[in-house]
Amino acid sequence: MIRTIVGLAIVLVLAAILITVVDDYTVPSALSGVGELYTQTGVEDTGSVNLVTAVVVAYRGLDTLGEVVVLFSASTAVVLILTLIPIGANPTPPSSIVAFTAGILPGAIILFGIYIITHGHLSPGGGFPGGAVVASAFLLVMLGSNTIPDKSKFLSSIESLAGLTFGLLGFWGMFTLGQFLNNLVIPAGSPGRIISAGIIPLISLAIGAKVASELSGIFSSYRKAGGEE
Amino acid sequence: MSAEYLFYWSMAATGLGLVLIGLWGVLTRKHILRIALAFTLADTGVNLILVWSGFLPNRAAPIIDSSVTTVVDPLPQALVLTSIVIGVAVAALFVVVGVLASRKSGSADIRHMKELRW
Numbered sequence: 001m002i003r004t005i006v007g008l009a010i011v012l013v014l015a016a017i018l019i020t021v022v023d024d025y026t027v028p029s030a031l032s033g034v035g036e037l038y039t040q041t042g043v044e045d046t047g048s049v050n051l052v053t054a055v056v057v058a059y060r061g062l063d064t065l066g067e068v069v070v071l072f073s074a075s076t077a078v079v080l081i082l083t084l085i086p087i088g089a090n091p092t093p094p095s096s097i098v099a100f101t102a103g104i105l106p107g108a109i110i111l112f113g114i115y116i117i118t119h120g121h122l123s124p125g126g127g128f129p130g131g132a133v134v135a136s137a138f139l140l141v142m143l144g145s146n147t148i149p150d151k152s153k154f155l156s157s158i159e160s161l162a163g164l165t166f167g168l169l170g171f172w173g174m175f176t177l178g179q180f181l182n183n184l185v186i187p188a189g190s191p192g193r194i195i196s197a198g199i200i201p202l203i204s205l206a207i208g209a210k211v212a213s214e215l216s217g218i219f220s221s222y223r224k225a226g227g228e229e
Numbered sequence: 230m231s232a233e234y235l236f237y238w239s240m241a242a243t244g245l246g247l248v249l250i251g252l253w254g255v256l257t258r259k260h261i262l263r264i265a266l267a268f269t270l271a272d273t274g275v276n277l278i279l280v281w282s283g284f285l286p287n288r289a290a291p292i293i294d295s296s297v298t299t300v301v302d303p304l305p306q307a308l309v310l311t312s313i314v315i316g317v318a319v320a321a322l323f324v325v326v327g328v329l330a331s332r333k334s335g336s337a338d339i340r341h342m343k344e345l346r347w
Contacts, residue, residue: 007256035302043293051291055307067311074318128314
């Protein structure tokens with residue numbers, strides 16, 4: 001009871017503060033600062049027509065490298081906790097609907113994921129969403145099978161290889177153009193073509209492989225731990 | 230109010246609402262997995278507000294084309310793209326630690342988890 005009252009009071013006070021803030025907010029009519037700079041010079045600088053990808057991979061590529069490290073440490077912690085303390089042994093068998101779907105859909109889902117990854121510089125997408133889509137296909141396969149395949153070695157080698165590729169592409173720019181992760185070590189090409197935008201498609205591929213293998217690793221250790229005792 | 234502005238303000242209202250519902254859930258729920266769920270709700274609300282902060286009515290998505298000249302701010306969208314992935318990783322870690330704590334104390338109710346008391 002006290003918990004409910006205190007919780008409600010805190011939420012209402014925060015709501016009042018937020019509503020006051022939003023009430024004072026005036027809708028901007030033009031872009032300002034760095035956002036405007038990105039929209040004006042983004043295509044020239046990076047060769048990528050999708051400016052979000054240009055910011056994520058080219059302008060703020062170093063931050064993305066840091067974010068990949070955060071994702072890596074979180075997935076390592078999940079796998080470590082679930083491996084050190086095994087919770088269950090036998091996976092629950094899938095229903096016939098899930099088993100049937102898992103036999104049909106994964107190929108199409110993986111193809112769609114690869115499309116999202118490789119077209120990150122042209123249309124909405126890129127390594128992170130595409131990698132998540134590919135991982136969802138692996139999740140479907142795992143949910144639809146009775147046995148748990150142990151692919152942790154394969155997954156971690158893909159993950160390491162992708163991370164290494166990201167780092168080495170960064171150093172390539174550093175040694176040739178004097179700038180870490182400079183994406184114009186490969187000529188930008190004509191914006192809007194599939195092979196354009198320097199090393200952005202390569203980094204997208206690396207990020208996609210890394211995200212897909214990390215999320216698949218999390219799913220498979222969940223699946224291993226989630227069975228009945 | 231035009232449809233574009235209706236969309237604009239409903240986006241802000243949805244974000245604020247999700248943050249408040251998530252906070253309410255974290256403060257009052259007792260099942261550890263429901264707390265994790267409320268936490269991810271608040272996370273989603275924060276992401277929505279961040280995207281909204283770079284959104285300008287009557288402008289196109291930031292994909293430059295010969296026919297597109299005025300676009301919304303790409304920077305918050307890039308931030309949120311990374312924030313979503315980090316959110317997934319944090320939620321996965323949250324669930325694992327929650328399952329571990331509930332196995333240790335024999336119950337998923339946080340009132341039975343003596344390690345959380347201070």
